[in-house]
Amino acid sequence: QKEVEQDPGPLSVPEGAIVSLNCTYSNSAFQYFMWYRQYSRKGPELLMYTYSSGNKEDGRFTAQVDKSSKYISLFIRDSQPSDSATYLCAMDTGRRALTFGSGTRLQVQP
């Protein structure tokens, strides 16, 4: 079993929809949680970073961490075609060796 599980999708939504992306994990030592966006043939780009449980909002993006359930989410409001990409969750115990989910491919239809 992988330490971090993420549904690979693809997830197809109409423009303007609210998107929910999720990851579950098994290692309770993870303390730092990140969401990266990766466009085709590009390097991952950090979207959101959170420490411990709770919510964090940045523009149209909200990251949620529930450490008791070992579950993290990323919500995208008013999704745009430019949001079409692969979204990777990543986690860190503090060792700075990020453990990534397999990524969810998102397609926002105009």
Added chain:
Amino acid sequence: DSGVTQTPKHLITATGQRVTLRCSPRSGDLSVYWYQQSLDQGLQFLIHYYNGEERAKGNILERFSAQQFPDLHSELNLSSLELGDSALYFCASSALLSVGETQYFGPGTRLLVL
């Protein structure tokens, strides 16, 4: 643009060969990380260097080695290449050694082993 540069962008080689991938971190960043992204394994941490010293190792094969030079650029050496080594290799950098620090990824080197 993250500020991290990687060369070459693409590399095609044969099994049994050796290649060197190069990474220049963002200006001022002391930490360099190497990751491998393949279709079956996803994005996996290989190794971390801080200011020239190895700090952490992941699932890096013995055929692979890395180093960070005094000017802070880093090289990842892959030897006795196998078909399964075909992947995207990313370098990331961060400023210091602080816990939870953001890692900025380069554009990657696409390696194809034939």
